Amino acid sequence: MIVTGGNGTIELEGKQHNLTCGTLLCCSRTLSVSLHPQYQLHGLWIEYSTLPPQQAGANPLNNGIPLNAGSSKACTLASELLKIWEAPAQDNPFALQKLFSELLVELYRTKVECAQTSVQWLDQVLQHIETHYNEDLTRVQMAELAGVSPEHFSRTFRKATGQTFNEYLTLLRIRRAQQRILTDRPNLTALAQEVGYGEGTYLSRKFKQVVGVSPAAYHRKNKRIVTLNFNHTASLRALEVMPELGVYSSWMERLELAPSQDKLRFEETSTASLYQSVAAARPDVIISYSLTAESKLLLPVAPVIELPFMHMGWREQFRQIAAIANRVPQAEAWLSRYGELCHEANLELDRLIGTRGTAIVWEIGEDTAYSYSSSFGHGCQILYGDLGFRPPAALLEQGLQRSGYLKAPTQTIAAYPAEHIFITSIPTTHEGLEQFSALLHSSSWKELDAVHNGHVYQLHQPDLFYGFDPLSSLAQLKMIMQTITSQIYIV
Incomplete structure (x- = not known):
């Protein structure tokens, strides 16, 4: 399987992994696989047999690590393969076989190259932490998972993330706690157990170390909000809240709903400048659609609340944003007025x-x-x-x-x-x-x-x-x- 766009999750042998553009899966059909598309997930899924049949595990693409990052060339070959499959060229009858062979060669090259670098095991470890952050994880366990010594693991991990393993795990747990506080009102003890701590007082102490205030104070405070798309910016403006940094459409700018400064054009922003701009705004929370790579990038800055596109209507998103901004009564009043206008329109x-x-x-x-x-x-x-x-x-x-x-x-x-x-x-x-x-x-x-x-x-x-x-x-x-x-x- 080669993912060429969108995102989703896949369950391999009972464990969930995120799928993004470039994700590569190579495995035998005996592996337990469950695919869960989310936002416009698309790509190519190929099932093929070898003649004569190979013994289990003998396929050179199945090296024991089924999921890793593919190359842009693999994505291109996959797209071309699908195009020829759907519309065969009569004057080039073996184009499909040629492309398939080229794709297998590229996939093998990518997997060998990844296996020879620390990026492979680091991605695997980060994904494991992302999925199991609320469990009792240790540096030694992660080093064993990566197949390297604890010392080499620590050096590589800190160089890649800028943090020690324990610092990264604590930050991830606190960000998850912030997300839950922003979108719900969980009991502190239950929240502590949910994110991997034994009791509420310990969570509160760790929370204050990372965030600077207690969980209760964080929930009450007027938050500095950054929005990474103009729909969520418009939701804040409907609540008469100006984000610290936001994306604005040309329509909003014509209505003078945008400030003269502190604007972010997300589609024109590189990854590095996005991080710099958002970090400079010192947000308490970042609101976005599902952006897996950007969410990981911004983990050190603030919690990212992802509102899934297509799965949430604009009213539901509006209410969620109002809860984050402590403007729930204002949102309900706005929606009530809108409902009255819809009623009048239907009568007409x-x-x-x-x-x-x-x-x-x-x-x-x-x-x-x-x-x-x-x-x-x-x-x-x-x-x-x-x-x-x-x-x-x-x-x-x-x-x-x-x-x-x-x-x-x-x-x-x-x-x-x-x-x-x-x-x-x-x-x-x-x-x-x-x-x-x-x-x-x-x-x-x-x-x-x-x-x-x-x-x-x-x-x-x-x-x-x-x-x-x-x-x-x-x-x-x-x-x-x-x-x-x-x-x-x-x-």
Whole structure:
């Protein structure tokens, strides 16, 4: 198995491991494996047999360590292999076999190279600590797991992490305790046992050594918050809280919701500069989507609260962030006002159109269009969640609810008819606009009921509809209602 994107977990012989881009699994089919995808996990899973059959453990790829880090070349070869598997080249009948052999050679080279470096055993040890931090772990045990002497283990571990084994284990336990305090109100004694300490007083003492205040004081204090995406920044701004450092969308900046300084553009930031910027903000907590590598990187700075994308609606995320910021009453008041607006909007739609029917939102790029489920936002959480419209059957048949979105060539989107069609963005290049114009003048488009009934709406607000947060949802609700009631029609 070669992971080429997303993340998840895999259970090998009863032990869980994280999966990220580049993770490589090589094992015999007798190994007990259970895969748990989380955020858009994708890659290649190959099962193959050797002729003549090899004895157990004789395969050179199965060196006793099934899970490790692969190479970028392996990911590229895996992607090319899948492409040729799905669309064989008639003029190159052995391309698949050639790529498969190249992939096996690259996987073997990677595994041999990893086995010869301390990175291999260090990653294995860190993963073991991550999974078993609440157990009675010792330096000697970890050295035995790594297959090196305790002295060599200590030198390498400190050089890689900047901390001794005991310091790292204590920090990890305290960060887990902080995460639980931020998202729940656990009993101190139960929390101590949960993170690997025998009693609450010992946890409290260790907590104060690392954090500077007691667990109770940490829960009560007004926290310095850093947000690593603009949806969570917008949730704080809806609560009238300004993060110490945050990511802001261009839509938020136009509304003057962003400060002139202390802004973070996460997609443009290197790993080193991300750490420096976040550390300089001296946060008490960092809020993000699931970012395994960044969470480990920022472990020395503050606890990272990961709110899983697609598995949490914007209301649930908003409430979680409000709890972290000690703004729960304000969040409930905000949601109550939003609920009243949704109620008024539904009364208006009952009067104007009655039964809702189907609706679809399209973001149209240069040659590709995207539509989404309510779990991905983009205004669909409003249409399908708050206003009672339904996704068209053709979308559901394509697995919209499972994947969260549908990608289709622009010229084919008339194959997904809906009673109301919303277009939130259009191409910006000359070639893209020509394709879009060709779609609007095609017979398949003109035959759609939504076109005949004047229910095709061009909103052209990609920045606004990209948000999946309280402020964006409120603005999207208002724009959708204004559009439907004023009947803006594309010709």
